[in-house]
Amino acid sequence: MTRTPDGPPQGPARKGFIAEVKDAVSLRAALLVFGVLALQLAFITSYVGAFHEPKLHQVPLAVVAPSQQVAGEAARRLAVLPGDPVDPRVVADETTARREIENRDIDGALLVDPRGTTDVLLVASASGASLSQAIIETVTAAEADQRRSVRIVDVVPDSPGDSRSLTSFYLVIGWCVGGYLCAAILAISVGARPANTHRALIRLGVLLLYSIAAGLLGTVIAGPILDALPGSVPALWGLGTLLVFTVGAITLAFQGLAGVIGIGLAILLVVVLGNPSAGGAYPYPLLPPFWRSIGPALPPGAGTFAARSITYFRGNAMTGPMLVLSAWAVGASLLTVASALRRHSPSTKGAETADRSGPPSAGRTDP
Known part of the structure; x- marks a missing residue:
């Protein structure tokens, strides 16, 4: 208690705002809050950085054709696409391509038919719908440049509930x-x-x-x-x-x-x-x-x-x-x-x- 010269006793002196803050928030708590802020900013940076601009990059893609020459030419055309979206490799036949997709060695396969203008593209949407869609868009555009079209076959589709x-x-x-x-x-x-x-x-x-x-x-x-x-x-x-x-x-x-x-x-x-x-x-x-x-x-x-x-x-x-x-x-x-x-x-x-x-x-x- 304190007493003023001309008045009755007064209560305890009130602390200033800064002192109250120091009492309410310890140094450890302040450091933890800054740590949480850093974690939050890292969270935003990581998610936005990973998802803001998805681009296909060197996805393994098999190429199949009746002859090695035709398959090799198709693979070379795909290999020089801007940005290296696919990594083509020639395989012996469709059976081999399907087996490698099911083994998760490759993510798709282009079956070239030189007798017509429509080829077959094998994909596996179960590996991720965004991936199979990106493969379809990339190969379809590359085929269109050659005045060809593609027919899509989903070798490993996802479940209707998935x-x-x-x-x-x-x-x-x-x-x-x-x-x-x-x-x-x-x-x-x-x-x-x-x-x-x-x-x-x-x-x-x-x-x-x-x-x-x-x-x-x-x-x-x-x-x-x-x-x-x-x-x-x-x-x-x-x-x-x-x-x-x-x-x-x-x-x-x-x-x-x-x-x-x-x-x-x-x-x-x-x-x-x-x-x-x-x-x-x-x-x-x-x-x-x-x-x-x-x-x-x-x-x-x-x-x-x-x-x-x-x-x-x-x-x-x-x-x-x-x-x-x-x-x-x-x-x-x-x-x-x-x-x-x-x-x-x-x-x-x-x-x-x-x-x-x-x-x-x-x-x-x-x-």
Whole structure:
């Protein structure tokens, strides 16, 4: 209380606005807000950069003709198209071309008929409607320059319930979201960093059980319930389990290294970089070089490619994506345990004790 010379006692002096702001928003909170802003801007940049101007780039395209000379001439004409939209290669016959499309070695095939003016273009809309449409437009225009036309044959069409072959992509995105949210909830509830290796292994075990349930339920919803994906339920279940666990383990690993900030790092990797480069809305040949390069190496891209392979291509060409997911899962799990070991070592016990004095949101270890 204060007393004025000519009046009664007054209440406590009021703080200025700046002082109130300093009390209400800590330095840590301010830094986190700026971090969120940076993540938001990265999100906008990544999505707009990947999708604003899709262009076909060196898509593998087979060329078939009754003679090698005719096929070679057609391939050379396609190879010199401006911007290198296709990468033509001569194959022996239509059977070989169809087999390579089904094996996901190529994305289309032009069957040249020198006896007439109409050729046949084989595509696979199940690989992505935007990709097959871009191939059709490019080859049709090239054929028109030669005063020829094309008849379109969809060798591997998408399911009637899978509009533009996007269901597998959305299923993968849902699985990824579940993976990092599960790991984030474990951090929020008991501390971002596990206190010891036992706690780290327990978190990984809980994540595995969650992944098994999420993989099965996501598959059942997309498949038998909504009839959107006609692929094998056990195969999609296995893929979903691995994908959810992989993304969750990545989040746990980042949390072990950086505390609650690790959740933001996981979102940066999986959502900001992984989703637009996954080949969902626009398959890899339509993406700019940066996103086209990183997509196959990140969990959303590997998951989307594998889901389409299971659904429409009898599981062909899945070795690479499954190795990518397995490498991320094993590496992130080992890093999660290694982070716990490091924090439990004698040289870090003092810092660990100090961390426990703060709330879980401040990035402390669990008890």
